[in-house]
Amino acid sequence: MTLAGPRPATGPTIRAGTGQRLVDATLPELFLRQVRATPGAPAVVCGTSEVTYADLALRVDRLADGLCRLGVRPGDVVSVAVPRSVELIAVLLAVLDVGAAYLPLDADQPAERVRYLLTDARPRCVVVAGAQPEVDEAAGAHTPLHRLHDLETAGARGTEPTSNGHGPRPADTAYVIYTSGSTGRPKGVAVSHTGIVNHLAWMQRHFGLRADDRVLHKTQLGFDVSVWELFWPLTTGAVLVVAEPGLHKDPAALARLMAEERITTVHFVPSMLDVLLGETSLSDCTSLRRVITSGETLSAGLCRAFQEACDAPLHNLYGPTEAAIDVTSWECPRPLEGEVVPIGRPVDNTGIHVLDEALRPVGPGVTGELCVTGVQLATGYVNSPGLTAERFVACPFGDPGQRMYRTGDLAWWNRDGDLEYLGRSDDQVKINGVRVEVAEVEAALMRHPAVRRAAVVVDGPPDARRLTAQLTLDSRVAPGADRLVRLLELPEESRPRVVTLAPRLPVCVHQESEARFMFREIFEDEVYVQQGVTVPDGGCVLDVGANIGLFTLFVGLQAPDVRVYACEPVPEVFDVLRRNVNLHGVDAVLLPYALADEPRESADFTYYPGVSIISGRYASTAADGAVLSDYLRGELATGGEADTGVGDAVGDLVEDRLRARRLTVPVRTASQIIDEEDIDRVSLLKIDAERSELDVLAGIEDRHWALIDQVCLEVHDSDGRPDRVRALLTAQGFEVRARRPADDNLGDLVTFYAVRPGGASAGAQPRPAARPRSAFLDELLTEIRDKAAQVLPLSMLPSQMTAVSRLPLTANGKLDRARLMTASPATRPESARTATTERERVLCALIAEIVGVSRVQVDDNIFGIGGTSLTAVKLTAAICKRFGVPFKFRMVVDSPTAAGLARRLDELLAVQG
Structure with a gap:
């Protein structure tokens, strides 16, 4: 598959990151080196607690000894279910120190998922901080469960931080993180010390943390970004600032924490960065030196919005969990040019290949599958040799024995030699028999400068599938439309009625x-x-x-x-x-x-x-009533002043409208x-x-x-x-x-x-008619669709687009497509009950004619389809004339549907006999 646009006629291209000497060390060794270098320097800050490198090392030593005494050995997996805290950092380092790998369990995971992870990974034990019913239930009788207090009691080390003699080797697994699987079951990815140490070494060469840097750890432990958040500062002498549990879901609290703790380095998934910029300000975060984003596509609109709000550089990274977090990097220039933010070039000791279906390299401008080689590749999937062999294949153009990971992501090389991400190869759907890549549709929608994010889902029955899109808007480009979206999303009790009086x-x-x-x-x-x-x-x-x-x-x-x-x-x-x-x-x-x-x-x-x-202040009910009555009669006059129904209805309306407070x-x-x-x-x-x-x-x-x-x-x-x-x-x-x-x-x-003659305004020329300067919602959505139609065939255009203030996110801040599907207005049931009696059919026709709509269902509220009080007056007169009954204006107001009006008519006709 290729995207529209000119492509340079060049040959196949392979990119490899700079070849650097591998760091022959493990995470515990790097941490211990730093302890010896700066023992008294602050290592971890969490709330009001501050721990030095030496103090942290003592805690690690004590906990590692406790793990050994409780039977943990090199090569084991230890599951950790401890909230973000100083204790969490110490436990993770202790697990690594004894040569085991840690398996994170996030607190908000359901018990069934925890049970699956423990069954699949077969950890030696689970470490918990306190009462966690989901973990206790999932561990059952098969997996020993140890509380932090147990480890501290079992650990009887001396007062000096030392190596315990059971440390890992570089090729050993450092951590296991589970990601979603195409089979519907999570799959555990095992990453070695060699892989993660190479990545941290690249980050340090590329970004250069210093002793006065302060790195924020806020990502949930089950997502691999947390690995560099935790260990990069602790292996370079910087300060690790730990956000309290739950804080990652509160943009305003995060912004306050970054300002108060003078954070210099922080990571955001683009979706969360979008929310942060939309709901708070970074103006107080003056200490920021670098902001890193990864995990999703970074749009040009979001990049520009960040650059307008913050002076710090923004770095766009890409990488699968199967390759030690990130494998490419791109620093966003100021000003950003173009409408695509590349994911950049490979990190050190890593190869990036864009291949066709036969695993042959393709040239710039040609879409292919993004594949990764190099030292950062995971050892494979835990206890899944078949899946490992399917995704980690022999590299067809590398040295004998070299492996290559097939990401399933689509990408191409641009003219500058940078990689551009195009979506997933397995996100393909068929609409009316035509194969559609959802990522391609989203990219086309985001070509409009007003679109910050686009999310496309497929809904409808199998024989009538259709694409629907939800969009978030760039408030700088479409301020009015963005404000209208947020207004319409207010709770019903506080949401005003909004009508379109004229275009825009x-x-x-x-x-x-x-x-x-x-x-x-x-x-x-x-x-x-x-x-x-x-x-x-x-x-x-x-x-x-x-x-x-x-x-x-x-x-x-x-x-x-x-x-x-x-x-x-x-x-x-x-x-x-x-x-x-x-x-x-x-x-x-x-x-x-x-x-x-x-x-x-x-x-x-x-x-x-x-x-x-x-x-x-000087209102007169009598005088005001006369004026209002004359006005309404004039407005409703249709050529006959003797229309008793209209006259009575006007009187009712005037009485209703002049109820004073x-x-x-x-x-x-x-x-x-x-x-x-x-x-x-x-x-x-x-x-x-x-x-x-x-x-x-x-x-x-x-x-x-x-x-x-x-x-x-x-x-x-x-x-x-x-x-x-x-x-x-x-x-x-x-x-x-x-x-x-x-x-x-x-x-x-x-x-x-x-x-005033000679005044400052005298002689001013009349202005053109007042018109809004930017498109509001309906027109804007039409503009967005038209721009997308420039690059997409009709079959790939969404049949419905809805603007929202924010897209639903998963726990780690990524787009939640499952919730997007259920939240999409296109999937909500609509009232479609048709008239079942002749009286209901007549009333539906009368309402449609008077309101000026093509079709009315029996449960449609007159005032919800464009009706007004004047409409109700006209409808009252029409019902009186059509059915020969003394129908009242208040009846229309109290029962504003064809079904309700039919019931009122039944009651009146029954009384008349």
């Missing part, structure tokens, strides 16, 4: 019909920027009566360099305003105040939850805000404060009027208000124009536009 304009709403009305006024009709009033460059806008923030969004989207001060006194409406400003990244200061004519602490406020735009809200004057916020120029004062306009204007002191360039406000034409407003604005030096709305349904409103 998703908005949190309090009432959808009300939001759509305001959108038409502000974005389509542009009622606040007419008659010479404009949004100026680099100016300041004071938005009085901001409601959910649509005018604030309008200003922010039309003029990104303008700062808005938005006032909204109703707490639950203010919360929606805050969410909208955050969602769209508008530069706004949000103020929870009503504006008054003179300073005071608070004021009474009438709030209509059902129609917040007519709430206010009395609030006490904080108050400021406009001048107080100007002073408190240190505003030196108000380019535009916009006022929409139901019947409080004169109070707002009266609250502007004479000294502040000269700071205001433009005013736009709506005024009710009653009690001489328009004349008073015109006179006040004219007296303050403004040229004033007035406009009545073209829509007669809007009642007695007059909009005033006041511009």
Whole structure:
């Protein structure tokens, strides 16, 4: 298989790491050398505990003696189930010191898996720190179980650290780590001292730890990265800082620990690095000298996000567990060029081969299987000679007896001679008879700069398989879409309703019909920027009566360099305003105040939850009801004023919407805000404060009027208000124009536009219509799919893509494909119950026609498929007309499905007889 794109016409290529003299030593010998070199230096820090090299060696010596006395011999395997701690480090070194290999058991492994590992590896014993029921149960009567206290009691050594005479040889196994197997059973990988010592020697030559380096150990013991985290610092004189158990799952706590402990060297799986960057900051981690990542594909987007957040070099390493952790390395340059992060070139004394199906080397730009040779190869799989022979084969072009490990990974050499990882050869699936590599699809999706990670799974029945993708987004490239994803993932009880009012304009709403009305006024009709009033460059806008923030969004989207001060006194409406400003990244200061004519602490406020735009300090239920009723009748008029169903429904709706709540809200004057916020120029004062306009204007002191360039406000034409407003604005030096709305349904409103001649905003040219500057979710997903379609055939494009804030991870921070499958929205059951009665079928058809959708199921919630309160009014009238019954608006609200409405109809018709 080859990927699209030009390829250089060069011959087959084999890469070998630098040939270095092998270090003829074992891990215990290297540790002992360091003890003798720096006995008093700090070796391990864990919480408040700090242990020197000499103290650690004494503990190791004592525990090793205890192991010997309890029957452990060279060549044995000792299973270790001890939480991260100083004691864990001492036990591991003690096991190695007596010539045995350690087999880690992580605390969160289920008992069945632990039982399998113990049965398969056949350890001499299990060492535990305390009560661990899963381990106790799994060990049973067949595997002796020793507690740390037993070893310390059995160990009766002297006070000087010495070699116990039972040490390992370089060819002996140092550790056994189990990895997932294709058969569904874990397989144990045995790695020798020669292999791991070579890797540590390469790391030291390549990175050069010093005595003042501090390496963080946070990886679970069952994953091979933990091996270098543990032994690299302890064999070079650096300090090993041990994270407390469970800390690796808490990004914020990890960041704090790295800052507090002045960590210089740390490892992250890319998935965990992505979470860390998304949920916390590395700004305090100034001590970092190197960050190492491995275990998964490092995307270019994630690499750039890291480089923006941290000054430390980022190193991308690759290697299978079967080859002593890592076999290639690549330092990410600044700035990173291209959209692929290579895995680099071989480490010392290691050969890397990219081979075709006949195990022949292929040239650069040609995909093949990545195979490894050299001293780091594992001795094989524990007690699995058949599997060992299958994966560790004779090297077809090496010296006699040389082995080669077939990784099953796909890769190619790029033009620069670096290796690029392309995925797994055994991740192949068939979609409609076409063979598809999931890794290739993921790589194609990540070509879009907004995609940080992509994970593709296959779902559906065998005869209708399809690809679905989940994506995490780069917040720097698609900030709005990323914020929307996180908003939509909030728990249902705290998640606002989000509707798309226009392309690229998703908005949190309090009432959808009300939001759509305001959108038409502000974005389509542009009622606040007419008659010479404009949004100026680099100016300041004071938005009085901001409601959910649509005018604030309008200003922010039309003029990104303008700062808005938005006032909204109703707490639950203010919360929606805050969410909208955050969602769209508008530069706004949000103020929870009503504006008054003179300073005071608070004021009474009438709030209509059902129609917040007519709430206010001087609300009048009778007057407001008349305005709302006239507006609704005008909106619903379809040519016949005698439609009794509509009239009754409007009355019900007005009564429902004008259920008032009395609030006490904080108050400021406009001048107080100007002073408190240190505003030196108000380019535009916009006022929409139901019947409080004169109070707002009266609250502007004479000294502040000269700071205001433009005013736009709506005024009710009653009690001489328009004349008073015109006179006040004219007296303050403004040229004033007035406009009545073209829509007669809007009642007695007059909009005033006041511009100060010669002011900073005078003569400014009208701007183009306000439009979001970057694609939001739906458009962005379409863009991502279209870009992937440039390199993938139609059969390989995911049929559904979903953006998520984070992908599910396994315990070691890798992508959890099993959870991804169950969590994918494409696999969730959907309501598909069809109508079973004629009445249900008629109601489904009515709802579909009125809501404007092609199909409605009987359990679809009207308000969940695009319906609004106005829709409910229309539906009420339609039901009255179609079935000849006195159906009520409240019935639609209380039973908003075809099934529920059918039951209500049955009840009404039964009463009628």
